[in-house]
Amino acid sequence: MKDIRINHAQKGFTLIELMIVVAIIGILAAIAIPQYQDYIARSQMNRVYGEVSALKTAAEENLLRGNTTLTPGVLGYTTSNLISSLDTSSFQTNGDGSGAIIATVGTDASTAITGTELAVSRSAAGAWSCQVTGRPASVYDGSFTPSGCN
Template sequence: MKDIRMNHAQKGFTLIELMIVVAIIGILAAIAIPQYQDYIARSQVTRVVGEISALKTAAEEQLMRGVTPSGALTTLGYTSSDLVNTTDLDFTAGGGAGTMEATLDGNASSAVQGAVVTLTRDATGSWSCAITAAGGGGWDDSYAPAGCPVSP
């Protein structure tokens, strides 16, 4: 008589194996999601600094022609941004000194909403950048790009 042996190969995963995989995915997500949100906030602040910095040339050109730029940044050719809600341009201090400001709002991350990016030109023509931190919770000074410190 033939020896009949049943082949009981495992078909699928056990419950404990599935639970381990779910736990590993949960741990990875707990680390990755906050890091991703920080990355988004940092990139949004850097984007606004870049958008406003692009207007320095237009401001310099108007100052060279003897025009004192003031009002909204649109007078320098600024187009709207989904991250910026309020802009301000003030070179009325005279002597070529003035500021350009943009307040993050709209589609900006909740951690950076309300932060103000300020580019300041002194009378000698040197530009500096500063960020006034958002009033709400969640702001981290690491969101500011290099060369644009957070002012108290």
């Protein structure tokens, strides 16, 4: 007579094992999602800073040629999905070469930075600086500010 053995090995996962996996995924998601959203806001602010800073060279060239009517078009600005408005009017009113290029972050950006204003300012002496304004401190996280800005 042949010896017939039936294999009764476990096939699949138990309910408790599945619950543990779901709990671990939930904990990881609770930590990772807010960190990801902060990363997105920081990277978008850095992109806005880069786009506005790129206009400094054109502003300097125009100011050296005596042109204080610096519109976004004169500076070579092309639209951005992160910037809702770009203001350069302070160069015209100051007349001494000082002024600011002010970008307002639009609604296509992360909600944590929507409405924030990033200003790249030029002093009459020709020194450039950067400030982030337009959002209450209770809403805006300072870690979103690009390095080199206040």
